[in-house]
Amino acid sequence: MEQFVASLPDEKKPIAQQLVATMKEMMGQSFDFKSMKCSEWKGYRFIPFFQAETARRAFENYEFEENTILLASYPKTGTNWTAEVIRQILYGDNERFSALSKALPPPLTALEIWRPEKLDLLEHIPLPRRVLLTHLPEELVNYEKLKKKNGKVVVLVRNPKDQAVSWFHFTKNRHFDGLRDEISSDWNQFLSDYVQGKHPMITKPGQWYPDFLLGWNKHKDEDNILFLVFEDMKRDPQKEIRRLANFLEVELNNERVSSIAQSTSFDSMKKAADAGAVDSAQVHKSLNMMRKGQVGSWKDSFTVAQSELMDSIIEKKLGDTDINFTYVL
Ligand code: PPS
16 A cells, blocks of 8 residues: 555645555554444435545535446445456556556455545546446436546346345454444344335435446446446456456456466465455455355355245346346356
């Protein structure tokens, strides 16, 4: 992360240093999430650490740079995996850009994380193409502005049963202790609340992951949107890497496709995170981001009744769309 700070103009260094310091606190034990409160914008509740004011500033004031790539994902659907694939597609063949892109503090590029002032840093990152991340619903992203700058959006899809189990294990983390009334650490309670839309995950009351997909699905036939499916990436990573590179208009030879597939496999990424190989890997390790990386492990947690309940809720929400999910490979 120091390499990122060093790459910025002097007047931007102090705010970047504060961002890096927050990241380091998070990796240790000293960061006090309990003191952080939910915020709200346009009826959407933002879970602490995501900040409504930052999202609002991003919508109203941030000017996307030409050819920006936005990775739009609901939590636990493969964000960090896909971000790493995109990073390697864009910068894997350039040592300097590769090193710098690895050194970016993870929340820097998310439209809704940390303080709004961090948005002023984005244009100064000395990389040729901006890759931004967001868990925001479509309504809270200034998509028209992005399109005018030839921006592209990659939307992630993962089956909601594996997503729910992943979200459950993630929220058992101490960082969520202040939210136990809303996000239970008991699986049965957790799941019941989740599918009723009671978790404040940048959602309105009653909403959860299918609602996020519904929002972005409005644009599904547009040329600048790609829906990428977690299970397809597991089944045939090389095919999906080619599809993604093609969408991003980057040419990759077979050797690079195969090397990206190998180095972004779950085992390789977990090994890198465990070894703390790059700064962001340490963050992933401290938050246990690399848990199982499988398709179908929801079967170890869901009862038959819970699975059927989720199916029926999803049918009600998405039955009129062509969105469907792969629950086993
Ligand atoms: S977050 O916190 O919202 O940013 O989490 P996110 O990165 O979206 O999703 C975390 C899940 O993705 C799995 N993961 C992977 N799966 C396969 N291959 C690779 N390389 C990979 N990297 C991360 C991660 O293990 C989480 O899923 P679960 O089911 O919990 O293991």
